[in-house]
Amino acid sequence: MTLSRRSLLAGAAILAASSRARAAADADVAVIGAGAAGLAAAAAIRHGGHSVVVLEARGRIGGRAFTETALGPGRSFDAGGQYVHWAERNPWREIVRAAGVRTSDDATGSWPVLVRDGVRASEAERRQRRSGFGRVSALLDHPAGPDRSVAQAVAGEDEAARAAATGLTRLTLGEEPDRVSAADYDQLWSGDDIWVDGYGALVARHYADLPVRLDTPVTGIDWRGPGVAVETPRGTLRAACAIVTVPIGVLASEALRFIPALPAPNAEAVAGLTMGAYTKIGLALDLARWRPQDLRDAVILQSGTPGLTAYLEMQPFGKPLAVLHCGGDGARALCEAGERAALAAATDHLVSVFGAEIRAAVTAGRLAPWWTDPFSRGSYSLARPGHLAAREALHLPVAERIFLAGEAAAGGAAMTVGGATLDGERAARDVLKRLGS
Numbered sequence: 001m002t003l004s005r006r007s008l009l010a011g012a013a014i015l016a017a018s019s020r021a022r023a024a025a026d027a028d029v030a031v032i033g034a035g036a037a038g039l040a041a042a043a044a045i046r047h048g049g050h051s052v053v054v055l056e057a058r059g060r061i062g063g064r065a066f067t068e069t070a071l072g073p074g075r076s077f078d079a080g081g082q083y084v085h086w087a088e089r090n091p092w093r094e095i096v097r098a099a100g101v102r103t104s105d106d107a108t109g110s111w112p113v114l115v116r117d118g119v120r121a122s123e124a125e126r127r128q129r130r131s132g133f134g135r136v137s138a139l140l141d142h143p144a145g146p147d148r149s150v151a152q153a154v155a156g157e158d159e160a161a162r163a164a165a166t167g168l169t170r171l172t173l174g175e176e177p178d179r180v181s182a183a184d185y186d187q188l189w190s191g192d193d194i195w196v197d198g199y200g201a202l203v204a205r206h207y208a209d210l211p212v213r214l215d216t217p218v219t220g221i222d223w224r225g226p227g228v229a230v231e232t233p234r235g236t237l238r239a240a241c242a243i244v245t246v247p248i249g250v251l252a253s254e255a256l257r258f259i260p261a262l263p264a265p266n267a268e269a270v271a272g273l274t275m276g277a278y279t280k281i282g283l284a285l286d287l288a289r290w291r292p293q294d295l296r297d298a299v300i301l302q303s304g305t306p307g308l309t310a311y312l313e314m315q316p317f318g319k320p321l322a323v324l325h326c327g328g329d330g331a332r333a334l335c336e337a338g339e340r341a342a343l344a345a346a347t348d349h350l351v352s353v354f355g356a357e358i359r360a361a362v363t364a365g366r367l368a369p370w371w372t373d374p375f376s377r378g379s380y381s382l383a384r385p386g387h388l389a390a391r392e393a394l395h396l397p398v399a400e401r402i403f404l405a406g407e408a409a410a411g412g413a414a415m416t417v418g419g420a421t422l423d424g425e426r427a428a429r430d431v432l433k434r435l436g437s
């Protein structure tokens with residue numbers, strides 16, 4: 001092909017524009033969001049020899065990996081991620097080991113203890129429950145035919161199996177069974193789980209030296225020029241590329257606008273995903289006022305407050321705490337009701353398991369309101385039934401300068417800190433390629 005004078009001039013104009021963009025750029029790469037994905041991406045970009053700035057809306061880093069310390073010394077708990085899932089291939093297994101952080105391997109106690117209305121469940125109840133879970137697991141293992149919801153996949157089963165499916169989706173996916181894709185659930189990686197005492201704090205420590213601008217919510221990403229102009233209340237940052245790691249709930253809310261709007265394939269990928277509402281409530285216990293009796297050795301107890309599928313961790317890592325976990329619409333309602341009402345409900349749940357005397361031992365509490373938090377808008381991503389391909393489609397770059405990343409784009413590793421980390425690194429590789437590294 002020969003170059004005409006006209007195309008030479010056009011080429012020169014593009015070069016001039018891009019060198020102007022470079023000259024005006026504040027960094028090669030802007031990373032939006034300082035959760036595990038954004039931090040891993042920024043570390044990899046820096047390692048690749050390029051300049052990077054991370055813009056974070058909150059006043060802290062770590063995102064949904066967050067160790068809550070508001071209940072005082074010796075009473076911290078992970079409000080977000082706490083397990084290193086599929087540890088065999090999770091990069092955090094080694095990081096945890098190298099940091100010498102306490103894990104479930106060091107914890108004492110047995111689990112789970114099933115408690116109904118304050119009484120340990122009978123062997124018959126436990127058998128019935130196990131058989132319900134067994135049947136649901138078999139049905140969800142490589143489901144045949146077109147994708148459908150978990151509720152549809154178990155629709156023909158008896159009540160025990162349907163109840164097991166509801167418990168499973170609420171407590172693992174944070175969502176009701178009719179709203180989650182059975183194929184998406186099936187493709188999630190599994191393996192060993194290591195419970196970490198302070199996973200969020202470890203994530204923040206591990207990435208403490210990255211250039212992060214805190215309290216800087218991004219409101220718009222203008223990609224009309226040769227690079228990107230990232231708009232915040234503190235001014236505009238110009239970069240050649242942006243890696244956007246905000247949760248799907250934030251992308252869907254349009255709190256962060258793309259100018260122009262995302263192209264259809266990217267927008268459809270975002271629309272194919274939704275957010276669950278997994279939530280935790282930590283309650284501080286005064287052990288001088290209440291001592292666990294026959295349930296002393298229990299780490300996890302399960303019970304059934306009507307309308308709320310929940311489980312309790314009692315004295316995790318020996319701390320004077322009870323942490324209530326719940327998911328689905330019951331958890332949504334607690335977040336929407338606010339912290340005061342949520343603490344009252346969690347205390348009532350505790351009383352339903354242990355009896356009235358425990359009420360006086362609850363001295364304080366903390367709700368992790370992920371569902372109503374404007375910077376997460378839910379706990380983690382879920383594929384809507386029929387939208388399994390959405391996770392992979394998030395990888396499509398926008399005009400070679402905007403790259404979406406995070407747990408939602410992590411395929412079988414989705415919904416985890418490890419998945420977010422791996423996907424942040426994946427996005428950084430894509431960007432480094434684009435920058436010619």
Ligand SMILES: Cc1cc2nc3c(=O)[nH]c(=O)nc-3n(C[C@H](O)[C@H](O)[C@H](O)COP(=O)(O)OP(=O)(O)OC[C@H]3O[C@@H](n4cnc5c(N)ncnc54)[C@H](O)[C@@H]3O)c2cc1C
Nearest residue numbers: 033035036037057063064081082083218406407416417420
């Ligand atoms: C209750 C709960 C329990 C969980 N349990 C586990 C578990 O046991 N094990 C596990 O591996 N994972 C678990 N997870 C999931 C895990 O925490 C997440 O998958 C992971 O932390 C997500 O990382 P990320 O970087 O993709 O997103 P995030 O951590 O959400 O990071 C995104 C960042 O973007 C920021 N942001 C949002 N909007 C803007 C904006 N407009 N401008 C700038 N910044 C913005 C946010 O503040 C946040 O810091 C759990 C999550 C929850 C909520």
